[in-house]
Amino acid sequence: MPNITSIGTYLPIWGDATHREPGDDEDAITMAVEAGRAALGVGAPVESVVLVTRDLPLLESSNAAVLLAGLDLDPELEVTERLGGAPATLDALSSARPRTLIIGVDLQPSGAAAVLTADRGLNVRTSARVSRSLPVRTRNAVGAVHDYGDPRLLHHRGLVASLAASWADTPTMVAGVDAATSAGLGEVDAVLPTLGASAGLFALAHMAEHELDGTLVAVEQASLSGVAVAGGHVTLTRREPAARPRSDGPIIPGDELRISLAAYERAFEAKVRWEAGRFAGSEELDFPPRYHVDADGALRTDYELVPLPRTGVVYSEATVHVAVPGLPSPYSLVLVELDGVDVRALVKVTGAHVGLVGIGDRGRLVLRRLAIRSGVPDYGYAFEPEGVAA
Numbered sequence: 318m319p320n321i322t323s324i325g326t327y328l329p330i331w332g333d334a335t336h337r338e339p340g341d342d343e344d345a346i347t348m349a350v351e352a353g354r355a356a357l358g359v360g361a362p363v364e365s366v367v368l369v370t371r372d373l374p375l376l377e378s379s380n381a382a383v384l385l386a387g388l389d390l391d392p393e394l395e396v397t398e399r400l401g402g403a404p405a406t407l408d409a410l411s412s413a414r415p416r417t418l419i420i421g422v423d424l425q426p427s428g429a430a431a432v433l434t435a436d437r438g439l440n441v442r443t444s445a446r447v448s449r450s451l452p453v454r455t456r457n458a459v460g461a462v463h464d465y466g467d468p469r470l471l472h473h474r475g476l477v478a479s480l481a482a483s484w485a486d487t488p489t490m491v492a493g494v495d496a497a498t499s500a501g502l503g504e505v506d507a508v509l510p511t512l513g514a515s516a517g518l519f520a521l522a523h524m525a526e527h528e529l530d531g532t533l534v535a536v537e538q539a540s541l542s543g544v545a546v547a548g549g550h551v552t553l554t555r556r557e558p559a560a561r562p563r564s565d566g567p568i569i570p571g572d573e574l575r576i577s578l579a580a581y582e583r584a585f586e587a588k589v590r591w592e593a594g595r596f597a598g599s600e601e602l603d604f605p606p607r608y609h610v611d612a613d614g615a616l617r618t619d620y621e622l623v624p625l626p627r628t629g630v631v632y633s634e635a636t637v638h639v640a641v642p643g644l645p646s647p648y649s650l651v652l653v654e655l656d657g658v659d660v661r662a663l664v665k666v667t668g669a670h671v672g673l674v675g676i677g678d679r680g681r682l683v684l685r686r687l688a689i690r691s692g693v694p695d696y697g698y699a700f701e702p703e704g705v706a707a
Contacts, residue, residue, distance in 0.1 A: 319413045319442075322435035323552040324522045325355025328428045328510055330668045331563045337427040337510060338563065341645050342667055342685035342699060345372040345422040345429075346380050350387035350684045352429035352515075353420050355554040357388065361433055363418050365395040369406040369514040370422040373398060374686075374694045383696050386589040387684040388418075389624070403493030403516045403535035404446075404542035410434075410517075411443040411544050421515035428511040430518030439525055439551040444532055445483035445543030451475050453538055471538065472498060479541040480534065488543065489531030490524060492516040505529065510557075513537075525551045558704075564670055566645040573643035576690035587622055589696050591682060593660060594620035604660045627682045629655040629662075631700070636672045644688060647671050651700050653682070667699035679703040 327348055332338045339348065349368055357363065366384065373380055381396035399405050406421040413419055413434045420431040451474060453465040476494060480502065491499040493516050496508045509519045517535035524533065524546055534543040586592065587606050594606025596617060604625065609617040633652040640646045649666040651674055666674050667685050674680075685699040 319410065319415065319417075319434040320436060320438040320440050320549060321410075321432045321521070321525075321551050322438040323356045323358060323361065323433045323554070324430065324518065324525060325352045325357070325432075325554045326428070326430045326519060326522050326557060327351035327355060328557040328560075330558045330561055332427070332560045333562070334560055335426075335508070335510075337560060339424055339427045340563075340667060340685075341565070342665070342687060343427075344374050344686050344694060345370045345424065346374055346383050346387070346694070347684050347686055347696070348427070348429035349384060349420045349422045349431070351556055352422070352431040353384075353388045353418055355556050356418065356431040356433050358552065358554065362416050363388075363390055363394065363433070364416040365397070365414065365418070366390070367397045367399065367409045367413065367417060367419045368422070369399045369401050369409055369420070371400060371402060371513060372422065372424045373400065382585070383589055383684075383694075386586070387696070389590065402513045402537035404537050404540045406514045407517045407533070407535045407542040407544055408446070410441060411542070419518070421513070421518050423511040423513035423515050426511050428515050428519065430511075430515040430522060432518055432521065437549065439521075439549040440547040441521075441544045442547075443543070444545040445534065445541060447479045447483045447539075447541040449475075449479060449482070449539035451539035475539040476502070476536050479536060479539050483534065483541055483543055488534045489529060489546070490520045490533050491536065492520040492533065493536040503534075504531065517542075521546065522553055522555070525553055558668070566647055566671065568645055569640035569642050574641070574688070574690055576693050576695060578693070581693070581695070588698075589684070590622070591625050591627060591698055592622040593625050593658075595623050596620045602658055602660050604662060625660060625662075625682075626656045626658060628679070629653040629682070629700075631674060631676050631678045631680075632661055634674055634676060649674055653680075653700050655682075662698070664697075665699045666702070668701045674700070674702050 417434045422429040491503040593602040593604040631651045632654040638647045680702040682698045687697045688695045
């Protein structure tokens with residue numbers, strides 16, 4: 318029986334009170350990093366990571382390297398990527414070992430939530446698991462979706478029948494379905510921001526926040542997973558800024574910038590882990606890291622990578638109107654003076670409308686998908702102003 322020591326949640330800023338949307342620079346991995354960092358706090362031990370979503374950016378390769386780098390975790394940690402919805406996330410939670418970080422992510426509606434298991438804290442144990450087949454909505458290998466389009470069938474033969482089969486006729490909360498469908502089925506009719514892999518963890522956050530014990534069930538079509546939640550201390554961190562409408566710039570047609578995978582691989586650690594280079598015997602930091610030439614003409618390549626602060630203040634700013642093929646235009650760039658080090662970083666602005674971030678504004682550096690080049694998500698860091706970060 319796992320125990321939960323902390324919960325972190327994340328909602329993108331774009332959308333409205335009932336439906337959030339990812340930004341142009343967000344995907345399942347960047348949102349997983351946001352929720353995971355919220356759950357980890359400072360220095361929490363992690364031995365394995367489980368990511369559950371139906372929107373993995375890379376299916377032919379692993380997303381683990383970017384995920385671990387963004388979370389500042391050991392690159393050798395075990396990472397399990399599961400394709401699934403709300404029941405799959407609760408299954409992962411109920412069978413997790415201590416010091417496992419479990420993250421659920423959804424894109425439509427958009428949101429992510431993470432929990433960290435431990436030897437003590439909020440107690441969770443398996444109470445029900447029902448596997449039935451009612452494929453009302455399907456997606457094939459090329460992404461084409463077919464919807465049978467019978468909500469009454471889904472409700473009665475899916476949700477209600479699975480609840481009856483699980484002997485959980487009146488659970489405390491139901492996750493994985495919209496508020497109108499779940500109304501009256503659970504003791505608590507809380508409105509959850511997502512319907513997929515993260516929904517059960519958002520429900521768990523609600524129960525922890527309001528000190529509710531009882532049964533939580535997650536449903537997807539006719540499959541159901543349930544856990545019994547008992548009292549215990551848990552730290553809850555929410556990164557859920559107030560929603561604002563998007564004002565998307567036009568995306569300029571044309572050939573996108575191609576990627577050099579050799580250059581991508583060389584720069585990956587420093588770029589995605591947000592690190593600078595430093596040579597032995599020197600306090601000077603190079604960002605991005607680069608080789609040095611000694612006075613005798615010898616090339617020095619033996620720098621070490623050191624973490625950079627993830628907060629800073631805008632030193633200079635500019636709005637770029639020159640169109641880049643494949644990217645929204647215009648966009649804002651800022652030169653950020655990082656806290657406590659002699660480093661200024663040039664990055665794009667995220668989570669704010671173009672032109673609204675000015676000199677002197679404080680904020681944090683967050684992992685974002687800067688572009689998709691040659692089909693490869695190209696990750697790096699962007700500046701999120703303090704009002705959004707709060």
